[in-house]
Amino acid sequence: MTEALLDAREVSKTYHRRAGVFQRDAGTIRAVDQVTLSLTAGDTLGLVGESGCGKTTLAKILVGLVAPTAGAVFIRGQSAARASRSKRLSLKRAVQFVFQDPMNSLNPRMTVEETLSEPLAIHGLAHGDARRQRVRELLARVQLPLTHAGRLPRELSGGERQRVGMARALAVDPEVLICDEPIASLDVSVGAQILELLRGLCAQQRTALLFISHDLRAVASLCHRVAVMKEGRLIESGPTEALLTHPRHPYTELLIRAATLDLDTPTSK
Amino acid sequence: MLSVERLSVVYEGRGSSVRAVDEVSFTIEAGEVLALVGESGCGKTSVALALTKLLPMPPATITGRVLFEGKNLMEASPDALRAVRGGKIAYVFQEPATSLNPVLTIREQLVEVIELHTPARGREAQRVAVEWLQRVGIADARERLSAYPHEFSGGMQQRVMLAMAMATRPSLLIADEPTTALDVTIQVQILRLLRDLQRAYRLCVLLISHDLTVVERIAHRVGVMSAGKLVELGPVAQILHQPAHPYTKELIRYRSMMSLPRRNTSHD
């Protein structure tokens, strides 16, 4: 049994809805409801669900952007929320994130080189020439030409921006990479290339991958395991092949039909 | 039914011009669904909008001929074009939320379209409106008439858009990525509705999509667009199984990379 790199134990996030002039409590919304999942080295887990199912909130909890209202997240067995300042920085380094919208996820005023240098500066990983060298390596890893180093995000295509976003996450050699809909706003061909790149990167470094998507086809093509999320809960999970061929939950069945655009089997709902 | 001949759209910018659509020609027969596929920026949406001169001019200039029911729309008067748009040629766009006016009820918007393009007036127009809401699968259509767009979910809004498009009994429906903004499970429902409406009313449809699977389920023929040009055009089965153009082959290869394992319950 290998040690879990990332371990979420029964994490929940509830929001209080406020209504009216006096902001009275109008009930709670369970965005994430007692979710437990763990990732070990070399794992590729796909998390599927439709918009509003809580998958993005879950991702934000996992990287520490949102504090869970219950449960806890452990990185290499340690809780980042309770760690000391310096310890927390090193734990943060272990789990990195790739965002959906490549237009939004890069600082429009920073060049590619500046964007990729920043994680190195934050974690004090390389200085001077070594840092420049490291940036060049990162560009090569995501298959971007070195001439792009001086460019601003607006001078890049959507796919190129997403590669920069991936390089930024890879800069600190994370052990877990969480990608939230990384290809949803890209063209099909560009998305396929990004998937290809992700597959290669994870295989090379045995980086654990949590791939979040509404697109079962993309998830199935990349991940060994799939978890299905609905209304804040993980309703089913298992090896990709088994889950797709023998879904146990009717909602998984529905998602599979949707992914193959099966128009002829009537659906209830 | 519709015959497009050497349609070009050029956008004039400061000192430069972009040829978004480059001499595109195709026809759509009665009762046929033609799909245009391609990646963003390939000009497919410009084609859809250029057919009834819906593009802002300037900066766009449109050349070529668009023969619809025997008339060249490119030479039609602005009034005649207005009558055709939303009447004989109806549009459904990607974002139902932005296509509906948020401050008007569904009744006001639907009845307005019906009165504008059909002889029905007043109570009669309202009756037609209810009928169409029922046909697109909206429960309690009569009550829902007084609702505002934000009271509907995305899928329901797109159903309303389809009702609005169909209520004027168009002979051509132009659907530009009609399901792209929707959740996957809703996407299936809307596509099924679109297909059923098309079959029931023998509608001509120009379907704009980036998704070859959507095309495979709905369309009879498909045109592949790349950099403003229509690089390949033919029956769906032929294009999907024996693509001729390298760009089409690429698209199909990417699609096959992302396919689900076959299941025994699969119907085809």
Place this chain on the structure above:
Amino acid sequence: MKALLGNRLAVIGALTLAALAVVAIAARWVAPHDPLQVNLPDALLAPCRAYPLGTDQLGRDVLSRLIYGARISLLIGFIAVGIAVSIGTVVGALAGFYGGWLDAILMRFVDTMLSIPTIFLLLAIIAVIGPSIELIMVVIGLTSWMGVARLVRAEILSLKEREFVLAAHVLGASSWRVITKHLLPNAMGPVLVSATLGVGGAILSESVLSYLGLGVQPPTPSWGNILNEGRIALGVAWWLTLAPGLCILTTVLAFNLLGEGIRERLSRQ
């Protein structure tokens, strides 16, 4: 800058201001006469060859006084706005970034400041302390930062949910780094617009104060006090009020045109 050239009015504004700045800086060489030189025999001369804009009651050259007055007006305008932008940016950034009680306190303070009629506050402070150029700059600055603070806060509020800011948090960036590298550089566009418009406003405030005799004190020339002196002789020497009036009008207009130009440019990006 290149794109600004597309907006003809903004270009006219910028050129006018550039010309004004050159003249103000080179006042010693450009001005035909000493602005303080009293020459009673030439008092109240209409514009002529020796005095292109005529003379005032003490026989001083109006053109030279306007040129030296431009120095004072521009100096006061820029420094007052500099103070306002600095305070406004700090207050707005803190309120927007930290939110919660700090935001509540700072923004209620802004509301309070906004509810005090600025001109009376200015008059009261100057009446107590006594007029001086430095005090005028500081006081105008201290009473005009609230707009900037609101602007910066609003920008920060929308920027801090953007993905590139979340990305910086995931990487473990400190709050200082997030604010100075990611938030403020992207919030400064609208601030620049507001500052440009603000310089015109500050020049106007200075003119009002000087006109009321509480601003720049004679014999030092400023557009406001030249206007004030001209008021007494309005019936006999129209040029004494018309010339400084036009200067104020042109300059404020030029700043507004430039500001609008920048705004339009930013909104197109």
